[in-house]
Amino acid sequence: ENTYTHWLENIRDWCISRQLWWGHRIPVWYDDATGEVIVSRTDPMEDPANAGRTLRQDPDVLDTWFSSWLWPFSTLGWPDSTEDLVKYYPTTSLVTGYDIIFFWVARMIMAGLEFMGEVPFRDIYITGLVRDVKGRKMSKSLGNGIDPLDIVSRYGADAHKFTLAYLSVQGQDIPIAPENFQLGSKFANKIWNATRYLLMNLEGRTLVPLSEIEPRDADRWIQYRLNSAVRTVENAMKTYRMDEAARAVYEFFWNDFCDWYIEASKLDLYSEDSAAKDRAVSLLLYVLEEALRLMHPFVSFISEEIYQKLPRQLRTAEALIVAPYPRSREDREDERVRESAAGFTTLQELVRGIRTMRSEFTIPPGRTFDVYVRVAPERRDLREFLQTNGDLIRLLAGAGELEIGHDHARRAGRVALVGSGFEAYLAILDLIDVAAQVDRLARNIARTEKGLRQAEGKLASEGFRAKAKPEVISAEESKAADLRDQLERMIMVRDELARSTL
Known part of the structure; x- marks a missing residue:
């Protein structure tokens, strides 16, 4: 906001010409014989009135931002009053980086006010910059850039998008290395493998309409957790907190759905009761279908691929991209x-x-x-x-x-x-061998206490906090918290063993 305001309050003349190989060539022609300067939308040499004259076009091109400041409406058919221009201008949001606020954002607003009479957007979401693991801006001169196509080839497009969304904490840059994209890759693999397991269990089963199933406690719990995830995504999207939305999707599918609900369903899936198997498969697929709709903005390709493999009667649309996005429901929280x-x-x-x-x-x-x-x-x-x-x-x-x-x-x-x-x-x-377990716990407790003292000593050091980067301090704090948790658990187990053998 300060950058934007400062630029507008300190306006200076703008040199719009650039000496580049590529760009929109400046529409200015010179008659060297008479000194006349001609500015024209069309080539003046094609005008019969200029027959016999020798005109020279300016060799420079327009500044990139001079043409791109027209983007919000030129892409919709301007200067003609097209149907798209009427329907989509002004738009809602602009997503951009803070390094081009004055280059592009302010100029698009100026152009919108000048040529359209209103600003082109209401919300401006400023993302962080993707930097290398040392926090440096990626550049050709440093040779530290990451080619997105290489990441897509190695890990997949979904892994690329999901990882960036998951790491994009609002107001912070993203230091990243190629191996960080394993996060999204593992999540995509989890989605694929879980779905393959469910579809394998679909063979020979009859889908039961959801309205005919009496839910049990685990079924009501997963609906409650799904509703909570949907609400979190709703609120996060409204406030442009993409990381919170991605984390909600991740936590629901991996932890709630896979680690707990699918495991709980095995009571029925592995039973001899055919009706119980039909019930379990049906409920699992109903939850999966809605989960795929929820995850689609974050893992678009794999979710669509899986969606097309679901039984037709489960799908709410021909494709996820046109399916209704999940909304939170009060009946799931009665x-x-x-x-x-x-x-x-x-x-x-x-x-x-x-x-x-x-x-x-x-x-x-x-x-x-x-x-x-x-x-x-x-x-x-x-x-x-x-x-x-x-x-x-x-x-x-x-x-x-x-x-x-x-x-x-x-x-x-x-x-x-x-x-x-x-x-x-x-x-x-x-x-168990109680004596051996007590001895093992004593050694582990001593080792953990030593590690905790070192971590707490580092965090108590003013020099460390003054020199270390925020992410390094955060990692050390997380390490100390994990060690405290481990220590507390081991001491509890040790004391319980001692009490049990009295």
Whole structure:
């Protein structure tokens, strides 16, 4: 804004001629014999009135910005009053970089006011610049540029676009290296592989209309999460926060849909009940179809390719690019849905806790163990939710016998984990070498404490904060936070082991 205002308030004469090989040649001709200067839309030598004269056209071309300042309306047929010009001028938004605010943005506004009588756009979204990993502007002289076509050839067009959107924090430049585009490539592969798995399970199945399916807690939860993602994208797009929109799409599809909902659906997909299989496949594909519409602006090619492979009755349009974009819905956040979402969030916490214990004690995935979940007597709602979804908990946690109750005495001889509104007692002492695990934890705790002291010491250094780049400081802060989390978890496990063996 300051750059724009300063330029307009300090107007100077503009030299519009340039000595370049390419450009719009200046429409000025000189008669060297008489000294006459002719400015014309057409070649004056084609005018019979100039027959016999020797005219010389100015060899210079117009400044690039002198022609491009006409872009908002010249592309729509101006100076003719075309249908496109009437319909699309003025437009809504301009997306550009801060380095050409005065070169292009201010001049387009000036031209719009002069020739059309109104400004050409209302919003101006200033993106950051894509720089190299050292923070330098890409240039031919430095030889540090990245050819987008090379990235597209190596990782794909979707990976290129999604990665830039994901990293484009508003108001910040994007330091990037070619390998950073693996982020988008891995996401595209995740979308493809997840869809291939679902379509494989479609064979021999009958799609059930959504209106005929009675949703369960997991189904209401995924609809709630989808609605949350849609709302986040809506708000992010309105405020031009492309990174937040890309992250919402990523988190929903990878974490909510793939890691949890697809896994939860295996209860029905792997059952012997044909109707249950039809139900599971139908719900998965209904969510996938809407997720593809949500992701389309960010991964346009792969989403369209997959969309065309969906059963025709699932598709809301012939192609994603003309399909209605998802909108948030109030019915996906009613009281019943919120109750299921809250319960499922607790279920996730319980499953994550059990998985963490399995990982910490290196218990093989194939070894099951019994779990007793103690819920406070007054939390009848949570107890009933966990009981209703007991089979799902066993599937996701790899647990054996699962009991839900409020008997604190069941903790004896078991390792406990504490969550929001529950305690889980795990019968794993017979599966591990307690002494060896305590020794291993002690070594890991000592190593993590040392790493944390180093990270905190660096962050406490005024010299480090004064000299380091913001992204380096942010990375060190994230590292320290991760170490604190690891340390807290290991100490909790160590103390629990000590208590369980008393």
